[in-house]
Amino acid sequence: QKEVEQNSGPLSVPEGAIASLNCTYSDRGSQSFFWYRQYSGKSPELIMFIYSNGDKEDGRFTAQLNKASQYVSLLIRDSQPSDSATYLCAVNRVGGFKTIFGAGTRLFVKA
Amino acid sequence: DTGVSQNPRHKITKRGQNVTFRCDPISEHNRLYWYRQTLGQGPEFLTYFQNEAQLEKSRLLSDRFSAERPKGSFSTLEIQRTEQGDSAMYLCASSSLDHGTNEKLFFGSGTQLSVL
Numbered sequence: 001q002k003e004v005e006q007n008s009g010p011l012s013v014p015e016g017a018i019a020s021l022n023c024t025y026s027d028r029g030s031q032s033f034f035w036y037r038q039y040s041g042k043s044p045e046l047i048m049f050i051y052s053n054g055d056k057e058d059g060r061f062t063a064q065l066n067k068a069s070q071y072v073s074l075l076i077r078d079s080q081p082s083d084s085a086t087y088l089c090a091v092n093r094v095g096g097f098k099t100i101f102g103a104g105t106r107l108f109v110k111a
Numbered sequence: 112d113t114g115v116s117q118n119p120r121h122k123i124t125k126r127g128q129n130v131t132f133r134c135d136p137i138s139e140h141n142r143l144y145w146y147r148q149t150l151g152q153g154p155e156f157l158t159y160f161q162n163e164a165q166l167e168k169s170r171l172l173s174d175r176f177s178a179e180r181p182k183g184s185f186s187t188l189e190i191q192r193t194e195q196g197d198s199a200m201y202l203c204a205s206s207s208l209d210h211g212t213n214e215k216l217f218f219g220s221g222t223q224l225s226v227l
Contacts, residue, residue, distance in 0.1 A: 004153075036216075042220075043202060043219065043220055044154065044202075044218050046217075049215065088153050088154070098144070098156055098159050098167055099156075099214060100156060101146070101153040101154045101155075
């Protein structure tokens with residue numbers, strides 16, 4: 001079992017729709033959860049992080065965390081073609097443990 | 112420039128040769144990671160440092176790989192006797208631990224290695 005699992009996609013949504021990206025993790029000790037965006041040929045960049053159960057909103061992005069289900073998701077509202085990228089889920093334990101990434105989900109937003 | 116810097120950007124080598132990559136982290140960051148990424152996959156953890164101490168090395172990493180971070184500043188990753196399977200993007204990232212909780216990684220542009 002992989003430590004962080006994501007559906008590789010591609011996920012295709014029309015412009016203006018909500019894109020929903022999901023991630024599950026195996027380590028129950030994980031306490032920090034991150035979403036990175038990676039454009040083709042570029043390096044990952046952090047877009048959202050969440051530590052507590054529930055929702056966290058930042059502009060068009062909402063991260064959702066359910067520690068009991070070991071599940072993290074990212075919602076992108078009003079999707080734009082510029083959101084087309086690979087979205088990487090990453091997890092970390094508090095207190096100096098390494099950050100582990102999932103394989104990423106490719107998102108295509110059709111104009 | 113306050114970003115993470117990696118050199119070289121591209122490296123083409125013949126199988127069996129040794130290669131060394133360099134990473135200069137953001138100056139105030141005390142943690143430094145090396146990841147490897149192949150097409151269609153997420154970054155695969157290789158090793159990481161806190162200051163000059165190497166905290167962990169991936170079990171998947173063979174003895175041909177070694178990393179150093181002298182004086183807790185820049186880091187080097189060396190691959191000895193390269194194999195075609197080593198061809199990948201090698202990513203460096205740095206971070207600081209805010210009160211031991213937040214760890215947000217900042218990535219360099221990577222070094223693309225091609226082993227012929």
